[in-house]
Amino acid sequence: MTRVQIIFLLFTQYCYINTYVLLNKNDYSECVLDPDLLNEIASYKNVTDTIMSEIINNTWGKTMYDEYTNFIDKFGARPAGTIVLENAIDHMINLTKNYGLNTVTTEKVLTPHLVRGSEAAVMIQPRLKRIAILGLVPSVTTPANGITAEVIVVRSFDELNQIDEERIKGKIVVFDAHFTTYGETVAYRVAGASRASEKGAVASLIRSVTPYSLYTLHTGSQSYGKNVTKIPTAAITHEDADLMRRLQNEGKTIVLTIIMHSTINFKISRNTLVDLVGRVNRDKHVIVSGHIDSWDVGQGAMDDGGGMFISWFAPVIINKLNLKPRRTLRAILWTAEEPGLVGAFAYLKRHMDELDDINFIMESDEGTFEPLGLDVAGSKNAICIIAEILKLFSPIDKIKVSNSVGSDISIFNENGVPGAGLLNKNDKYFWFHHSDADTMNVQNKNDVLQCAAFWAAFSYVVSDLSVDIPRY
Amino acid sequence: MTRVQIIFLLFTQYCYINTYVLLNKNDYSECVLDPDLLNEIASYKNVTDTIMSEIINNTWGKTMYDEYTNFIDKFGARPAGTIVLENAIDHMINLTKNYGLNTVTTEKVLTPHLVRGSEAAVMIQPRLKRIAILGLVPSVTTPANGITAEVIVVRSFDELNQIDEERIKGKIVVFDAHFTTYGETVAYRVAGASRASEKGAVASLIRSVTPYSLYTLHTGSQSYGKNVTKIPTAAITHEDADLMRRLQNEGKTIVLTIIMHSTINFKISRNTLVDLVGRVNRDKHVIVSGHIDSWDVGQGAMDDGGGMFISWFAPVIINKLNLKPRRTLRAILWTAEEPGLVGAFAYLKRHMDELDDINFIMESDEGTFEPLGLDVAGSKNAICIIAEILKLFSPIDKIKVSNSVGSDISIFNENGVPGAGLLNKNDKYFWFHHSDADTMNVQNKNDVLQCAAFWAAFSYVVSDLSVDIPRY
Numbered sequence: 001m002t003r004v005q006i007i008f009l010l011f012t013q014y015c016y017i018n019t020y021v022l023l024n025k026n027d028y029s030e031c032v033l034d035p036d037l038l039n040e041i042a043s044y045k046n047v048t049d050t051i052m053s054e055i056i057n058n059t060w061g062k063t064m065y066d067e068y069t070n071f072i073d074k075f076g077a078r079p080a081g082t083i084v085l086e087n088a089i090d091h092m093i094n095l096t097k098n099y100g101l102n103t104v105t106t107e108k109v110l111t112p113h114l115v116r117g118s119e120a121a122v123m124i125q126p127r128l129k130r131i132a133i134l135g136l137v138p139s140v141t142t143p144a145n146g147i148t149a150e151v152i153v154v155r156s157f158d159e160l161n162q163i164d165e166e167r168i169k170g171k172i173v174v175f176d177a178h179f180t181t182y183g184e185t186v187a188y189r190v191a192g193a194s195r196a197s198e199k200g201a202v203a204s205l206i207r208s209v210t211p212y213s214l215y216t217l218h219t220g221s222q223s224y225g226k227n228v229t230k231i232p233t234a235a236i237t238h239e240d241a242d243l244m245r246r247l248q249n250e251g252k253t254i255v256l257t258i259i260m261h262s263t264i265n266f267k268i269s270r271n272t273l274v275d276l277v278g279r280v281n282r283d284k285h286v287i288v289s290g291h292i293d294s295w296d297v298g299q300g301a302m303d304d305g306g307g308m309f310i311s312w313f314a315p316v317i318i319n320k321l322n323l324k325p326r327r328t329l330r331a332i333l334w335t336a337e338e339p340g341l342v343g344a345f346a347y348l349k350r351h352m353d354e355l356d357d358i359n360f361i362m363e364s365d366e367g368t369f370e371p372l373g374l375d376v377a378g379s380k381n382a383i384c385i386i387a388e389i390l391k392l393f394s395p396i397d398k399i400k401v402s403n404s405v406g407s408d409i410s411i412f413n414e415n416g417v418p419g420a421g422l423l424n425k426n427d428k429y430f431w432f433h434h435s436d437a438d439t440m441n442v443q444n445k446n447d448v449l450q451c452a453a454f455w456a457a458f459s460y461v462v463s464d465l466s467v468d469i470p471r472y
Numbered sequence: 473m474t475r476v477q478i479i480f481l482l483f484t485q486y487c488y489i490n491t492y493v494l495l496n497k498n499d500y501s502e503c504v505l506d507p508d509l510l511n512e513i514a515s516y517k518n519v520t521d522t523i524m525s526e527i528i529n530n531t532w533g534k535t536m537y538d539e540y541t542n543f544i545d546k547f548g549a550r551p552a553g554t555i556v557l558e559n560a561i562d563h564m565i566n567l568t569k570n571y572g573l574n575t576v577t578t579e580k581v582l583t584p585h586l587v588r589g590s591e592a593a594v595m596i597q598p599r600l601k602r603i604a605i606l607g608l609v610p611s612v613t614t615p616a617n618g619i620t621a622e623v624i625v626v627r628s629f630d631e632l633n634q635i636d637e638e639r640i641k642g643k644i645v646v647f648d649a650h651f652t653t654y655g656e657t658v659a660y661r662v663a664g665a666s667r668a669s670e671k672g673a674v675a676s677l678i679r680s681v682t683p684y685s686l687y688t689l690h691t692g693s694q695s696y697g698k699n700v701t702k703i704p705t706a707a708i709t710h711e712d713a714d715l716m717r718r719l720q721n722e723g724k725t726i727v728l729t730i731i732m733h734s735t736i737n738f739k740i741s742r743n744t745l746v747d748l749v750g751r752v753n754r755d756k757h758v759i760v761s762g763h764i765d766s767w768d769v770g771q772g773a774m775d776d777g778g779g780m781f782i783s784w785f786a787p788v789i790i791n792k793l794n795l796k797p798r799r800t801l802r803a804i805l806w807t808a809e810e811p812g813l814v815g816a817f818a819y820l821k822r823h824m825d826e827l828d829d830i831n832f833i834m835e836s837d838e839g840t841f842e843p844l845g846l847d848v849a850g851s852k853n854a855i856c857i858i859a860e861i862l863k864l865f866s867p868i869d870k871i872k873v874s875n876s877v878g879s880d881i882s883i884f885n886e887n888g889v890p891g892a893g894l895l896n897k898n899d900k901y902f903w904f905h906h907s908d909a910d911t912m913n914v915q916n917k918n919d920v921l922q923c924a925a926f927w928a929a930f931s932y933v934v935s936d937l938s939v940d941i942p943r944y
Binding site: 069070073074075076126127129132212213214215216238239242243246247250298299431432435436437439440441 | 541542545546547548598599601604684685686687688710711714715718719722770771903904907908909911912913
């Protein structure tokens with residue numbers, strides 16, 4: 001297996017969003033925290049209010065939002081392996097220094113680099129129609145003159161399984177899986193090509209993973225299974241998936257020609273570490289993070305420009321306000337999240353001996369819409385403390401509990417590091433995700449400021465608290 | 473002026489949706505209709521209920537919806553001047569005969585035929601970014617190697633007027649007009665190029681005319697004013713308009729390269745007339761209509777496949793139910809509405825001597841979502857009768873009153889023919905209008921059946937009523 005295969009196989013294990021258990025405050029009735037700790041947490045109310053207010057009501061929030069907008073407008077899409085991404089990383093390093101923090105370092109990461117070539121599809125039977133496609137990553141190329149084959153539309157893996165191999169062999173399989181949750185539906189993006197290939201298909205297409213479409217294409221990573229013949233694979237729109245299903249239902253023979261000429265090579269990128277060094281224990285870390293890379297479509301404003309920016313801003317604003325937490329508050333701008341948590345895996349490998357020193361790890365990679373609270377992975381005791389801290393931020397005090405949260409940080413959770421993702425009102429997140437519609441138009445300034453304020457203030461409390469967040 | 477210019481100039485007079493006055497039933501308290509007429513109208517309740525029920529509850533509606541879906545899936549986009557449109561017209565002629573009506577004829581129409589060539593734009597300063605564009609129609613081509621020029625973004629014609637010519641000269645004007653109503657905002661699509669050209673611009677772009685965007689492009693017709701230098705003109709997305717406005721606000725110099733190579737020629741198309749011949753006065757007509765052509769983007773399912781189909785269906789189903797109205801009920805499938813009401817103008821010209829015989833003219837070209845009632849143009853007395861007939865269809869009994877309604881039929885209204893458009897719950901109409909998102913996915917089967925049922929039953933009553941709809 002190539003390195004790419006390994007990375008993508010690993011990714012498939014982590015890319016599913018877990019089923020959440022939403023807890024309300026009554027669920028914490030059995031939490032018994034030391035009265036001193038309760039008092040200590042309550043004593044942060046003034047400082048958290050100050051941090052929030054400095055960001056929301058003073059000029060700090062506006063400044064940050066302007067820097068964020070400027071960053072997205074200046075660099076746009078920042079795919080892993082590109083010069084644009086490296087320039088964007090340099091920009092953030094300089095910005096950090098300009099805002100008064102010189103403790104910014106980078107760590108090299110080898111990343112796959114997609115070079116998206118021509119991608120086109122045409123339905124040639126029962127009539128001529130352009131079918132908009134957007135390749136999944138990685139996808140092998142087609143022969144130079146494309147693949148021309150009959151289409152078979154299936155709703156699910158179960159439906160595929162029930163069809164004789166003879167009927168699949170030599171065909172293009174269209175997975176017309178309707179969106180339920182991202183976790184469920186993304187399975188068709190990740191494993192569709194392999195499952196189709198196993199039954200002899202020559203290419204596979206998926207209905208774009210989104211609940212809503214204006215003839216909108218959504219890309220994303222996929223993974224070829226071990227020993228399967230690699231076949232070209234791409235996303236199509238809801239509209240064309242529905243068209244082909246109707247044509248099939250009417251007994252029509254559907255023939256497509258698909259041409260895909262993208263390639264992948266390898267480049268060096270960097271994780272960026274911004275430290276506000278701890279005043280008591282500099283080797284203990286609270287990590288707050290987002291990824292700086294994006295897909296090549298859209299502008300990566302939502303995924304994950306917003307999350308990256310509010311995470312970068314946490315140590316910057318805490319430092320500006322002359323607050324010195326006990327532990328080091330480290331912002332990490334992950335590189336190469338989109339091709340498979342590449343930056344996060346590199347960091348985990350490099351810092352495996354220091355995992356015990358990561359007190360808590362946070363990530364915002366599911367939108368910076370109206371903040372609601374946190375999605376937490378950790379022991380019961382950890383969650384009791386987090387819930388108590390969240391009382392400082394009411395009404396931003398909702399908790400979801402999962403085994404692992406986020407994308408990049410999920411691999412840390414699974415190595416025993418407690419952590420949290422930003423819970424926010426992201427109902428429409430997947431309307432924009434991995435598409436040309438991921439732009440600054442998605443963002444609401446006030447919501448982003450609320451997220452930034454909550455994120456900075458919460459991370460300050462955790463990094464300053466006298467007790468560590470307890471592990472399992 | 474060329475014929476194209478004339479057509480487009482004429483269109484600009486009619487393409488604005490009028491300001492509506494919504495009336496409720498109390499507004500008709502002063503309507504004094506003859507008691508016999510009131511009784512006569514009320515007596516239609518059984519037959520309208522039967523027609524509605526046959527369509528909604530019996531298999532007729534399902535059959536029609538299947539034919540509609542099949543039509544859209546079989547032909548897709550049907551731009552004026554194309555073979556596809558002519559094939560689609562032949563299909564409807566055959567379908568009419570298959571459904572038992574042989575009184576179907578066509579009338580030839582000379583129409584402009586857009587041949588959309590390459591269309592591309594790239595922002596080359598302050599950074600490289602693809603700018604998605606979709607040419608307006610007609611647009612002159614750029615030189616072979618495109619136009620490269622600085623951009624100036626304006627919000628409105630007023631803002632443009634306040635800028636010195638020197639600052640516009642040689643530039644590309646971006647009209648970043650935010651959607652208010654279609655009638656207001658479409659002014660930038662129709663007249664933007666001319667207004668920009670008058671001040672020396674070398675090209676113009678408009679923010680797509682829609683209230684919502686997922687990086688979505690919307691085309692449409694425009695008109696070069698008399699004596700202006702014709703400059704290339706296209707639509708861009710909300711997202712890119714906002715990006716360029718922000719860059720301009722930051723003092724950045726924005727440079728675009730635009731390449732547009734579309735051309736227009738002329739072809740023969742046909743209006744299609746489907747007659748259910750009147751049992752008493754065959755020369756008196758009630759016309760029910762929609763247009764069969766569409767833009768080249770999308771599938772023309774909403775604009776105006778739905779409206780065309782329910783109008784075609786009215787005489788077909790009335791005939792199937794063995795009902796014989798007094799007057800001839802004529803369905804017209806207009807050709808070449810999109811390039812400027814070309815089919816409607818041809819019909820008006822050809823039948824100018826028979827306008828007095830058009831008792832009432834109906835059009836559905838603003839969606840076939842949940843039906844609400846009618847948008848009526850006519851005398852007070854006409855509206856009183858229409859309102860009385862609508863009582864048969866409660867709750868589909870809302871009335872809006874305008875000077876002229878619809879698009880194709882507006883030119884008949886303005887020649888004194890009373891008429892009505894289908895009022896329906898089309899809040900999202902402009903999300904899809906003139907874009908790739910105009911597909912069968914927009915349609916809800918039950919809503920279309922409700923529209924078809926109301927449309928057929930209402931047109932039957934008007935064509936059968938003992939009195940004519942009174943004129944001004």
